Amino acid sequence: MSVLPDIATVPVREHPRTGTWSSPTLRYVVGRVLSAFGTLVFVVLFNFFLFRVMPGDPISLYTRGRAMDQDQLRALRSQLNAPLGQQLLEYLTNPFAGGVDSIRFNEPVWEVISPRVPATLLLVGTATVIATLVGVWLGIRSGWNRGGRFDKVSTSTTLVLYSMPEFWFGMIILIVFSVQLGWFPVGGLSTPGTDLGTPAGWLDVAWHLVLPVTTLAVIYFAEYSLIMRASILEERSQEYVQTARAKGLMDSVVRRRHAVPNALLPTMTLVFLNLGFVIGGAITIEYVFSIDGLGSLTVVALQGPDVPLLQALFLLFSAAVIVANLVADLLYGWFDPRVRT
Amino acid sequence: MSAPVVPPADAAGAPDPARRSPRAITRARRRASAARFWAQFRRNRSGMTGLAVLAVFALAAVFAPVFFDRSSLDVTQATGLPFEPPSWEFPLGTDDVGRSVLALVVWGARISLVVGLAATVISMVIGTTIGIASGHYRGWFGGALDRLTDWFLVIPFLPLAIVLATVLGRSLLNIIIVIGVTSWPGTARLIRAQTLTVESRPYLERSRALGASNTHQMTRHVLPNVMPLVLANTTLAVSISILSETTLSFLGLGDPTTVSWGSILEQAFSSGAISQGAWWYLGAPGVCVVLVVLAFNLMGRAIEDILDPREA
Numbered sequence: 001m002s003v004l005p006d007i008a009t010v011p012v013r014e015h016p017r018t019g020t021w022s023s024p025t026l027r028y029v030v031g032r033v034l035s036a037f038g039t040l041v042f043v044v045l046f047n048f049f050l051f052r053v054m055p056g057d058p059i060s061l062y063t064r065g066r067a068m069d070q071d072q073l074r075a076l077r078s079q080l081n082a083p084l085g086q087q088l089l090e091y092l093t094n095p096f097a098g099g100v101d102s103i104r105f106n107e108p109v110w111e112v113i114s115p116r117v118p119a120t121l122l123l124v125g126t127a128t129v130i131a132t133l134v135g136v137w138l139g140i141r142s143g144w145n146r147g148g149r150f151d152k153v154s155t156s157t158t159l160v161l162y163s164m165p166e167f168w169f170g171m172i173i174l175i176v177f178s179v180q181l182g183w184f185p186v187g188g189l190s191t192p193g194t195d196l197g198t199p200a201g202w203l204d205v206a207w208h209l210v211l212p213v214t215t216l217a218v219i220y221f222a223e224y225s226l227i228m229r230a231s232i233l234e235e236r237s238q239e240y241v242q243t244a245r246a247k248g249l250m251d252s253v254v255r256r257r258h259a260v261p262n263a264l265l266p267t268m269t270l271v272f273l274n275l276g277f278v279i280g281g282a283i284t285i286e287y288v289f290s291i292d293g294l295g296s297l298t299v300v301a302l303q304g305p306d307v308p309l310l311q312a313l314f315l316l317f318s319a320a321v322i323v324a325n326l327v328a329d330l331l332y333g334w335f336d337p338r339v340r341t
Numbered sequence: 342m343s344a345p346v347v348p349p350a351d352a353a354g355a356p357d358p359a360r361r362s363p364r365a366i367t368r369a370r371r372r373a374s375a376a377r378f379w380a381q382f383r384r385n386r387s388g389m390t391g392l393a394v395l396a397v398f399a400l401a402a403v404f405a406p407v408f409f410d411r412s413s414l415d416v417t418q419a420t421g422l423p424f425e426p427p428s429w430e431f432p433l434g435t436d437d438v439g440r441s442v443l444a445l446v447v448w449g450a451r452i453s454l455v456v457g458l459a460a461t462v463i464s465m466v467i468g469t470t471i472g473i474a475s476g477h478y479r480g481w482f483g484g485a486l487d488r489l490t491d492w493f494l495v496i497p498f499l500p501l502a503i504v505l506a507t508v509l510g511r512s513l514l515n516i517i518i519v520i521g522v523t524s525w526p527g528t529a530r531l532i533r534a535q536t537l538t539v540e541s542r543p544y545l546e547r548s549r550a551l552g553a554s555n556t557h558q559m560t561r562h563v564l565p566n567v568m569p570l571v572l573a574n575t576t577l578a579v580s581i582s583i584l585s586e587t588t589l590s591f592l593g594l595g596d597p598t599t600v601s602w603g604s605i606l607e608q609a610f611s612s613g614a615i616s617q618g619a620w621w622y623l624g625a626p627g628v629c630v631v632l633v634v635l636a637f638n639l640m641g642r643a644i645e646d647i648l649d650p651r652e653a
Binding site for chain 1 (some may be wrong): 497498500505506580591593620630635638639
């Protein structure tokens with residue numbers, strides 16, 4: 001590696017930048033949005049066809065365990081016997097509400113799903129924020145003083161945490177802190193009968209959230225700190241860090257002002273990319289802690305199986321992750337101008 | 342001026358190097374590099390710990406019928422009382438119907454390890470094939486494969502696996518297929534990047550100039566070069582497959598007729614082991630999962646360190 005970049009490899013900007021919305025930026029944004037849209041279309045089509053190639057009579061699958069009179073059955077049959085193109089068109093125009101009601105709840109799927117969204121958002125959101133903050137802090141500390149005692153303890157602990165099934169860890173802390181010690185509630189999101197509009201109600205929710213959020217956050221801060229550590233190590237060997245040191249800057253300033261901002265980028269991308277896995281974790285965690293959110297709903301839906309509900313949940317989870325990834329891409333472009341050109 | 346020195350025809354009596362077949366040379370070189378790899382791996386303490394832990398579990402799984410008769414899994418032939426804490430007779434206590442948890446865990450090792458390994462093989466084959474093909478073909482075909490990888494990379498894993506497992510039905514083979522076909526995109530991405538760097542080397546240009554077919558280029562030149570990366574990735578992927586099996590079985594998507602660590606956890610959870618405070622029933626299968634997954638992770642990291650000593 002040479003010290004100075006070879007002049008021929010420095011990209012020549014064809015369009016001088018006139019503002020934030022100059023053409024490379026615009027091209028980057030439009031490209032990302034189109035690609036996210038393409039992924040969404042793929043997921044919708046995948047979802048549509050997957051459940052139609054399912055073996056067995058779709059009518060019996062859709063109506064298992066539900067009393068329907070002949071008129072309803074006839075309507076459903078004619079709906080499912082319509083030409084595939086027509087069904088697809090109907091599905092595309094309204095993938096959530098169109099078609100068949102949830103079998104278990106006997107309601108349009110959207111009405112089953114929407115009241116349960118806030119609980120999952122609260123759980124996944126809080127856990128992600130805590131996991132990111134703790135993971136980044138641990139990663140910086142252990143990566144900057146690599147091989148030190150802190151690094152050794154923290155790296156081996158995170159490796160063990162990273163190897164745990166999250167729901168198992170949840171069950172273990174549930175058995176210790178709720179059943180044996182009785183410090184925290186055994187499940188749910190609030191004590192029945194609490195008014196959620198008051199500060200006392202919020203405290204009650206927070207108290208219920210301690211164990212599930214800790215479980216989810218612990219598993220993911222382990223992963224984030226491993227990535228942050230690797231990324232800090234990578235930046236530490238870069239020449240600009242050497243330059244900063246050569247200028248005589250204090251170690252903490254080199255770390256805080258020079259290395260960390262650059263090392264944060266890959267970690268942030270991972271946090272967003274991982275959202276799909278965090279949602280997966282929320283499915284089992286909500287089940288273990290009996291939180292009535294989308295995760296518990298998924299477990300209920302797969303036990304029927306309640307196909308229309310499962311289909312809608314899958315679509316919703318995928319769409320959420322696609323949007324989160326798009327946001328990550330755009331933020332990355334904002335923070336790191338190199339990717340925009 | 343002295344006369345040019347002519348080397349004697351067979352001075353050392355060794356076989357003439359030119360007479361060995363290319364295959365033999367390749368084989369000798371592979372053997373040497375495997376020996377070098379093993380020598381380095383043996384010096385890696387955490388990698389060797391992982392290997393030892395794994396050997397213990399593999400032995401337990403293979404010889405499960407020697408330690409515990411199959412009837413110890415039979416609900417109707419349970420010998421203990423429900424939820425008995427650990428004792429001399431039941432070193433890991435009993436489950437909700439009075440079966441020995443140790444017997445369940447030892448038998449469960451078989452399914453968990455088999456599913457983990459088999460699913461990883463499927464995932465590696467798909468990932469490597471798509472990765473190499475998408476890096477090798479430059480036109481629309483490679484682009485399409487790359488796009489496909491992108492799409493599957495974004496779709497959240499567990500919801501996808503749940504949906505597929507529901508569609509396919511509950512059996513041992515299906516859970517292997519579900520994990521295999523949902524976990525390949527990460528590998529494909531990695532292999533594609535490596536393929537792109539291999540493709541730019543001169544020997545591939547030479548092989549193209551000599552008229553090698555696409556298949557020849559991919560199998561004889563690219564594949565041997567991405568293989569070390571595939572192996573390192575395989576070790577890490579097994580741990581993810583085992584975790585996935587545990588999660589899917591815990592959600593009741595495993596084969597209902599077999600015992601795996603995930604299905605023991607499901608049984609424990611649904612039979613109220615938490616409110617009974619039966620920590621041994623929940624703890625034993627979970628600790629097994631953690632140990633095996635950790636063992637594979639440690640080995641994977643050791644292999645990565647040897648192949649890419651940049652960080653070590």
